[in-house]
Amino acid sequence: MKKLLFTILCFGLFLTVSANNNPKVGDVLTVKTPATESFKYIDFPKGNILIKRGVVTRYKSVDNEAVIIHKISTTDNGSTSITLKKKDGSKFFGFLNAVKADYENAIDAGELTFLK
Numbered sequence: 001m002k003k004l005l006f007t008i009l010c011f012g013l014f015l016t017v018s019a020n021n022n023p024k025v026g027d028v029l030t031v032k033t034p035a036t037e038s039f040k041y042i043d044f045p046k047g048n049i050l051i052k053r054g055v056v057t058r059y060k061s062v063d064n065e066a067v068i069i070h071k072i073s074t075t076d077n078g079s080t081s082i083t084l085k086k087k088d089g090s091k092f093f094g095f096l097n098a099v100k101a102d103y104e105n106a107i108d109a110g111e112l113t114f115l116k
Helices: 002-019 047-052 103-109
Strands: 028-031 065-074 080-086 099-102 112-114
Touching: 080 103, 099 103, 103 112
Parallel strands: none
Antiparallel strands: 028 065, 028 112, 065 080, 080 099
């Protein structure tokens, strides 16, 4: 009986956690640098733009950076686009106040993770 109760409790907890995947304004996320050379689902500038501005293109300045969801918009096809700002208030690469990202794909690809 204890095992059944424990199993039901764990299952309920799992459903609650998985259903709470909707972003909210003010949620804090962490940017993780992908294994490839550029971000696919976060709209950071390309390497040539960063080089012209004198920024190193390895995206080290945004790795493990805490960001806050500033704005959320949903398209007709159901995908969620979010606008991110740095938690400390500084600019991305010294010139961008905010960047856009595809929420679901960025989370699935590991480019964004929840801050714990």
